[in-house]
Amino acid sequence: xxxxxxxxxxxxxxxxxxxxxxxxxxxxxxxxxxxxxxxxxxxxxxxxxxxxxxxxxxxxxxxxxxxxxxxxxxxxxxxxxxxxxxxxxxxxxxxxxxxxxxxxxxxxxxxxxxxxxxxxxxxxxxxxxxxxxxxxxxxxxxxxxxxxxxxxxxxxxxxxxxxxxxxxxxxxxxxxxxxxxxxxxxxxxxx
Amino acid sequence: xxxxxxxxxxxxxxxxxxxxxxxxxxxxxxxxxxxxxxxxxxxxxxxxxxxxxxxxxxxxxxxxxxxxxxxxxxxxxxxxxxxxxxxxxxxxxxxxxxxxxxxxxxxxxxxxxxxxxxxxxxxxxxxxxxxxxxxxxxxxxxxxxxxxxxxxxxxxxxxxxxxxxxxxxxxxxxxx
Numbered sequence: 001x002x003x004x005x006x007x008x009x010x011x012x013x014x015x016x017x018x019x020x021x022x023x024x025x026x027x028x029x030x031x032x033x034x035x036x037x038x039x040x041x042x043x044x045x046x047x048x049x050x051x052x053x054x055x056x057x058x059x060x061x062x063x064x065x066x067x068x069x070x071x072x073x074x075x076x077x078x079x080x081x082x083x084x085x086x087x088x089x090x091x092x093x094x095x096x097x098x099x100x101x102x103x104x105x106x107x108x109x110x111x112x113x114x115x116x117x118x119x120x121x122x123x124x125x126x127x128x129x130x131x132x133x134x135x136x137x138x139x140x141x142x143x144x145x146x147x148x149x150x151x152x153x154x155x156x157x158x159x160x161x162x163x164x165x166x167x168x169x170x171x172x173x174x175x176x177x178x179x180x181x182x183x184x185x186x187x188x189x190x191x
Numbered sequence: 192x193x194x195x196x197x198x199x200x201x202x203x204x205x206x207x208x209x210x211x212x213x214x215x216x217x218x219x220x221x222x223x224x225x226x227x228x229x230x231x232x233x234x235x236x237x238x239x240x241x242x243x244x245x246x247x248x249x250x251x252x253x254x255x256x257x258x259x260x261x262x263x264x265x266x267x268x269x270x271x272x273x274x275x276x277x278x279x280x281x282x283x284x285x286x287x288x289x290x291x292x293x294x295x296x297x298x299x300x301x302x303x304x305x306x307x308x309x310x311x312x313x314x315x316x317x318x319x320x321x322x323x324x325x326x327x328x329x330x331x332x333x334x335x336x337x338x339x340x341x342x343x344x345x346x347x348x349x350x351x352x353x354x355x356x357x358x359x360x361x362x363x364x365x366x367x
Binding site: 058 | 203205233236239244245251252255260
């Protein structure tokens, strides 16, 4: 007996627009973890991240008819979540300005992974996840967003281009510059 | 980065990593990396960073995420009902009617009784002197008549109004 094929996101949002609330629940189940991961990388606080993702779904619920099937549902919802997260981030940065001194490793928080223990073949240079996240957090906001979308969420350049509303060429060059900046920051921290 | 070629090579790293470079440029990057230890080191570090990023632990939404969201949606729906009522045309019309009624009522009140004196047992004249209720007073008509013919002393106003600045000035000057 063959399994019933899964509906696409776009079919589900269409169902929801036609009054099927179960379709909305299905979309929530599909996206909640992905979005929590996405937003958490900005906010570094699980409670805030979940709250922001809930806000995202509430916006989808309230504005379901604003979605048109000219874009993928994923890019639409990522755009909403990204805007909310960046807005929150800007509010926070107005309250507190982070500097490189915040990333000081005098407090022993910076602990590079011992390459000798690395079994995954990342011999030349490996960093603990926490240090990477600190370094990402220290990047200027446009680089931060692009690294999160590309290297953590692993979205396509096309999707990123749609979400950020910038040309594909800009996405690629910005990803490259963001990665180099990130690597610079990590090198600086490690010295 | 040592020269312009190094700069160019570093700009290609993302697409090099993604295998999306043309074969010609890819060959150029390969050749450069084989001969430039500086760029090769940068690329190795970059590859390490990207690989670590891909391996960052995945977070999961809490188990009560859906139930919390559901209760927020219910609250939202309740608010929406009130908002619908608030924004509905019938409630707007009712609101306008009440506002218009209040304006008319206030207007009529002002026309009938522009300055209502405080109705107390003891009242004051313009000089601040208290007078007893049974003390004889003059009406506005009497004041007008008397002020026209002779100076006025200690004029008191009761159950009357003065709506002319000239009159009140005359009264004050009369007291002096």
